[in-house]
Amino acid sequence: xxxxxxxxxxxxxxxxxxxxxxxxxxxxxxxxxxxxxxxxxxxxxxxxxxxxxxxxxxxxxxxxxxxxxxxxxxxxxxxxxxxxxxxxxxxxxxxxxxxxxxxxxxxxxxxxxxxxxxxxxxxxxxxxxxxxxxxxxxxxxxxxxxxxxxxxxxxxxxxxxxxxxxxxxxxxxxxxxxxxxxxxxxxxxxxxxxxxxxxxxxxxxxxxxxxxxxxxxxxxxxxxxxxxxxxxxxxxxxxxxxxxxxxxxxxxxxxxxxxxxxx
Amino acid sequence: xxxxxxxxxxxxxxxxxxxxxxxxxxxxxxxxxxxxxxxxxxxxxxxxxxxxxxxxxxxxxxxxxxxxxxxxxxxxxxxxxxxxxxxxxxxxxxxxxxxxxxxxxxxxxxxxxxxxxxxxxxxxxxxxxxxxxxxxxxxxxxxxxxxxxxxxxxxxxxxxxxxxxxxxxxxxxxxxxxxxxxxxxxxxxxxxxxxxxxxxxxxxxxxxxxxxxxxxxxxxxxxxxxxxxxxxxxxxxxxxxxxxxxxxxxx
Numbered sequence: 001x002x003x004x005x006x007x008x009x010x011x012x013x014x015x016x017x018x019x020x021x022x023x024x025x026x027x028x029x030x031x032x033x034x035x036x037x038x039x040x041x042x043x044x045x046x047x048x049x050x051x052x053x054x055x056x057x058x059x060x061x062x063x064x065x066x067x068x069x070x071x072x073x074x075x076x077x078x079x080x081x082x083x084x085x086x087x088x089x090x091x092x093x094x095x096x097x098x099x100x101x102x103x104x105x106x107x108x109x110x111x112x113x114x115x116x117x118x119x120x121x122x123x124x125x126x127x128x129x130x131x132x133x134x135x136x137x138x139x140x141x142x143x144x145x146x147x148x149x150x151x152x153x154x155x156x157x158x159x160x161x162x163x164x165x166x167x168x169x170x171x172x173x174x175x176x177x178x179x180x181x182x183x184x185x186x187x188x189x190x191x192x193x194x195x196x197x198x199x200x201x202x203x204x205x206x207x208x209x210x211x212x213x214x215x216x217x218x219x220x221x222x223x224x225x226x227x228x229x230x231x232x233x234x235x236x237x238x239x240x241x242x243x244x245x246x247x248x249x250x251x252x253x254x255x256x257x258x259x260x261x262x263x
Numbered sequence: 264x265x266x267x268x269x270x271x272x273x274x275x276x277x278x279x280x281x282x283x284x285x286x287x288x289x290x291x292x293x294x295x296x297x298x299x300x301x302x303x304x305x306x307x308x309x310x311x312x313x314x315x316x317x318x319x320x321x322x323x324x325x326x327x328x329x330x331x332x333x334x335x336x337x338x339x340x341x342x343x344x345x346x347x348x349x350x351x352x353x354x355x356x357x358x359x360x361x362x363x364x365x366x367x368x369x370x371x372x373x374x375x376x377x378x379x380x381x382x383x384x385x386x387x388x389x390x391x392x393x394x395x396x397x398x399x400x401x402x403x404x405x406x407x408x409x410x411x412x413x414x415x416x417x418x419x420x421x422x423x424x425x426x427x428x429x430x431x432x433x434x435x436x437x438x439x440x441x442x443x444x445x446x447x448x449x450x451x452x453x454x455x456x457x458x459x460x461x462x463x464x465x466x467x468x469x470x471x472x473x474x475x476x477x478x479x480x481x482x483x484x485x486x487x488x489x490x491x492x493x494x495x496x497x498x499x500x501x502x503x504x505x506x507x508x509x510x511x512x513x514x
Binding site for chain 1: 310313314315330331332334337338340342343344345346349350352353354355356378398404
């Protein structure tokens with residue numbers, strides 16, 4: 001069954017959503033969307049370095065994404081407005097990565113696969129990576145759930161309860177880097193943030209508690225994956241962007257539904 | 264052993280020294296109130312004592328001290344759905360019965376399923392207090408807990424605090440603007456203005472020239488809050504306020 005590329009694609013999207021549902025919810029609650037973008041853009045630089053040094057792509061991506069995540073959280077902890085500095089870092093990393101890839105010896109690299117993902121070409125070892133990373137991050141969030149949530153709601157309340165809100169923020173930052181590294185193949189550097197934010201934002205329209213929102217975001221991620229793949233097959237559209245379009249349609253539908261229900 | 268002890272505590276925000284050389288202790292079951300004009304470092308002192316800020320000097324908390332903290336306000340983001348019941352379960356889960364009891368105690372029975380973003384200011388303060396009480400604290404720390412409440416709400420809230428302390432024997436450390444409360448309920452009052460101006464029982468503090476200087480004359484302190492003068496004269500107080508006088512003139 002795993003021989004079928006469509007099955008592998010579906011499994012990749014489903015595995016990834018297990019992490020992006022809860023992590024995406026925190027990204028929405030903490031307004032870290034810009035952060036996801038910067039980390040994802042940096043991943044392209046990681047791809048370039050991995051190609052130049054003949055390392056596994058996921059390793060190069062993970063290292064550079066970690067570095068970017070730490071740099072950005074260090075910047076914002078110094079009270080700098082993240083906006084400009086982040087833009088500089090983020091697009092420098094993206095462009096430097098794109099330039100560096102062209103130096104990779106003897107490799108004809110399909111750039112769009114890294115920018116927009118190539119979920120239909122997911123291999124068994126990619127699946128292991130996505131599921132391993134996805135389940136690990138989901139487990140981490142479940143384990144630290146209360147601490148992460150209280151630190152998000154109010155750093156002061158967390159500190160008074162003996163929780164270090166800075167450390168919890170770092171946990172989320174590094175989780176983001178891991179998710180970026182494992183999802184590059186699935187949705188690509190430019191669409192990872194969308195996979196984090198759109199299902200969570202859609203879930204917000206109907207969820208009345210944090211746990212329900214995170215779980216709903218997972219389910220919406222699953223539906224978007226299957227819907228996107230189906231649409232991609234039917235209309236011959238690119239798979240990764242089709243998944244995001246499906247997620248956006250769910251967001252639209254739930255927004256309209258909740259607006260009608262409130263009136 | 265004291266619950267919290269601070270020795271020679273100083274805190275600066277950037278280059279500005281907000282607190283200098285403050286010594287502080289609070290004993291089990293004691294009610295201590297910190298008063299002082301705006302910008303005198305009251306909230307900073309609370310946060311420093313709770314270990315939320317980098318400080319110079321030493322702050323010692325009793326090992327295993329459980330703090331129930333009620334912040335001045337809670338910034339709520341609409342993107343985070345948070346019913347009262349979930350909020351009360353942070354960071355440690357409690358049974359539905361415990362949650363119902365504590366909500367009853369703070370006078371808000373049956374609000375478990377309401378979103379905290381939809382509560383009024385007074386209700387939110389009570390829910391914050393309920394959450395603090397659930398942890399069975401050794402000390403309740405309240406940072407101007409009645410800010411934004413009307414007079415009725417304020418009186419009711421302080422009455423609740425007093426009941427809680429009588430029933431649970433918990434120590435209370437609070438920052439207050441309301442000098443009536445300071446006078447009636449506190450064991451000890453600390454008058455703060457970047458440093459400890461004076462300290463003692465409410466009567467001692469009320470009669471202290473430093474306190475009069477900060478909060479005005481002849482009103483028993485009750486109305487002084489609304490007319491306190493920065494450019495007061497010190498006759499027998501050994502510190503100087505020229506810096507803040509300059510700040511007032513500049514502003």
